[in-house]
Amino acid sequence: MDKLIEANLMAVLRREGLEPQSGDLEQFSEIIELYMENLCQLHSVNLGSEELGPVFRPEWK
Amino acid sequence: MGVAEKPLYYLTIHEAQQLIRERKLSPVELTQAVLDRIAAVDGKLHAYINLMADGALAAARVAEAEIAKSRWRGPLHGIPFAVKDQLDVEGAPARVRQFTQGVGDATPVRKLREAGAVLMGKLHMSSMPGAPLPLPRNPWNTDHITGGSSTGSGAAVAGGLCLGSLGEDTAGSIRNPSAFCGIAGLKATYGRVSRHGLAPLSWSLDHCGPMARAVEDLAHMLNALAGFDPKDPTSSAQPSVDYTSALREDVKGMVVGVPRDYIDECAPRTDPIVLRRVDEAIDQLKALGARIEAVKVPTLHLATIANAVIYYNEFWAANRGDAAAVLQTGAAQRRARIYLGLLTNSSDYIQAQRIRSRCRAELAQVFEKVDCLALPNQNGPAPRVEDVGPIDTLFKHVVPEFHGPFNLTGLPTLSVPCGFSENNLPIALQIVGKPFDEVTVLRAGYTYQQQMKWYEKRPAI
Numbered sequence: 324m325d326k327l328i329e330a331n332l333m334a335v336l337r338r339e340g341l342e343p344q345s346g347d348l349e350q351f352s353e354i355i356e357l358y359m360e361n362l363c364q365l366h367s368v369n370l371g372s373e374e375l376g377p378v379f380r381p382e383w384k
Numbered sequence: 385m386g387v388a389e390k391p392l393y394y395l396t397i398h399e400a401q402q403l404i405r406e407r408k409l410s411p412v413e414l415t416q417a418v419l420d421r422i423a424a425v426d427g428k429l430h431a432y433i434n435l436m437a438d439g440a441l442a443a444a445r446v447a448e449a450e451i452a453k454s455r456w457r458g459p460l461h462g463i464p465f466a467v468k469d470q471l472d473v474e475g476a477p478a479r480v481r482q483f484t485q486g487v488g489d490a491t492p493v494r495k496l497r498e499a500g501a502v503l504m505g506k507l508h509m510s511s512m513p514g515a516p517l518p519l520p521r522n523p524w525n526t527d528h529i530t531g532g533s534s535t536g537s538g539a540a541v542a543g544g545l546c547l548g549s550l551g552e553d554t555a556g557s558i559r560n561p562s563a564f565c566g567i568a569g570l571k572a573t574y575g576r577v578s579r580h581g582l583a584p585l586s587w588s589l590d591h592c593g594p595m596a597r598a599v600e601d602l603a604h605m606l607n608a609l610a611g612f613d614p615k616d617p618t619s620s621a622q623p624s625v626d627y628t629s630a631l632r633e634d635v636k637g638m639v640v641g642v643p644r645d646y647i648d649e650c651a652p653r654t655d656p657i658v659l660r661r662v663d664e665a666i667d668q669l670k671a672l673g674a675r676i677e678a679v680k681v682p683t684l685h686l687a688t689i690a691n692a693v694i695y696y697n698e699f700w701a702a703n704r705g706d707a708a709a710v711l712q713t714g715a716a717q718r719r720a721r722i723y724l725g726l727l728t729n730s731s732d733y734i735q736a737q738r739i740r741s742r743c744r745a746e747l748a749q750v751f752e753k754v755d756c757l758a759l760p761n762q763n764g765p766a767p768r769v770e771d772v773g774p775i776d777t778l779f780k781h782v783v784p785e786f787h788g789p790f791n792l793t794g795l796p797t798l799s800v801p802c803g804f805s806e807n808n809l810p811i812a813l814q815i816v817g818k819p820f821d822e823v824t825v826l827r828a829g830y831t832y833q834q835q836m837k838w839y840e841k842r843p844a845i
Contacts, residue, residue, distance in 0.1 A: 335726045344711055351720050358724050358782045361689040365735050375741035
């Protein structure tokens with residue numbers, strides 16, 4: 324697995340007090356790398372300042 | 385094959401309900417026929433993880449007594465059905481809830497029971513915790529998988545082990561096994577069917593829905609399932625209609641959009657036989673009177689990864705309290721989802737939500753000009769069991785494909801069989817509608833089904 328991704332994953336696991344199951348990082352390295360690669364694609368589109376995210380509405384119903 | 389020649393376990397819900405209503409078929413006789421079928425072939429298919437035979441026969445006897453007293457509840461009265469493990473059942477909470485409590489009967493289960501349907505038991509799903517269970521096998525060829533994660537729901541319906549089932553779909557889990565097993569499946573609009581009592585994978589993407597042999601069966605099931613549920617905060621108050629009103633053999637004048645650019649983008653990862661069968665199905669819709677229009681949805685190529693980001697983040701959030709235990713004892717798919725959720729930060733999640741809004745806006749524009757979309761439903765025919773690893777499904781979830789975009793946008797989506805591969809494995813067409821317009825997708829699917837009659841073919845098990 325890419326060293327930076329692995330270091331990042333280990334850091335967030337530590338922050339959460341979690342440990343990966345033995346062998347998981349090797350077993351899942353391909354899907355993790357593909358996911359991270361496609362995650363970059365998600366940011367490839369420029370949405371500018373469009374307010375498109377979750378919208379807060381104050382009504383109760 | 386006429387109704388009289390069919391084994392009882394292979395009747396459609398629509399056929400069985402007519403016989404039951406006319407008192408030509410007893411719910412007890414039908415339930416016993418299905419139990420006998422389960423005894424005969426579930427050793428090969430492995431669809432059930434919890435067969436509730438005594439309860440089923442007791443419910444069938446109650447149905448029979450009510451019908452004998454002219455208290456027919458409707459088309460599901462006396463019809464044997466089964467549910468994906470992910471849904472809670474009184475006395476049999478979702479096994480996939482490794483560390484959380486069930487709620488008794490999930491609302492969809494309760495609604496089917498109230499409609500008089502006979503619960504046969506709970507069905508296998510992929511990524512269950514605990515000791516590995518035998519993987520369900522595809523009734524069309526038991527060397528092949530059923531698709532998932534509603535694995536047992538697909539195998540059970542196709543194999544004659546129930547007449548209808550409930551599945552759950554977060555990234556294709558109703559449509560994929562429906563396609564692989566040659567049955568019909570409906571992911572209704574998000575909010576149309578209650579999620580109360582459904583062990584969550586992703587709160588904003590999970591859809592519960594019916595799977596059955598024929599489109600008209602889905603309409604009967606949706607009539608019982610649809611409607612507002614105060615126990616589900618995302619349940620919609622949009623009024624339901626009689627979905628059997630869709631059962632007209634008519635698409636004359638219907639405008640069917642085909643997202644050709646997106647299909648072409650997915651084509652390198654799609655078996656050519658799927659593309660061919662889907663093109664044939666679209667041609668058939670045209671021959672039946674629909675107008676076919678190529679449409680463009682510019683951000684659709686990002687919808688699958690956006691769906692995955694939301695899925696894994698919400699999965700992580702839903703499982704955070706038990707994550708240590710999941711990482712030690714959970715199934716591989718569940719462990720992988722936690723790692724992927726942890727690797728995604730808040731700006732990724734918000735960007736995914738913004739992509740979601742952009743896709744919805746683009747689709748809303750497209751749907752000003754078309755009544756529904758038609759596109760493939762799978763990357764290929766069901767693969768062989770030996771060729772599929774424990775987390776292979778996840779690879780499909782992160783590159784552009786045909787399911788995730790419609791979980792992301794919550795649109796009603798039907799899977800309907802559209803032929804077979806050279807080695808006799810089913811292939812399906814996907815039909816997508818406007819929000820809460822299940823009637824149009826059912827109508828298009830029903831018209832096509834009645835013309836082609838693929839659902840009349842039965843696997844030899």
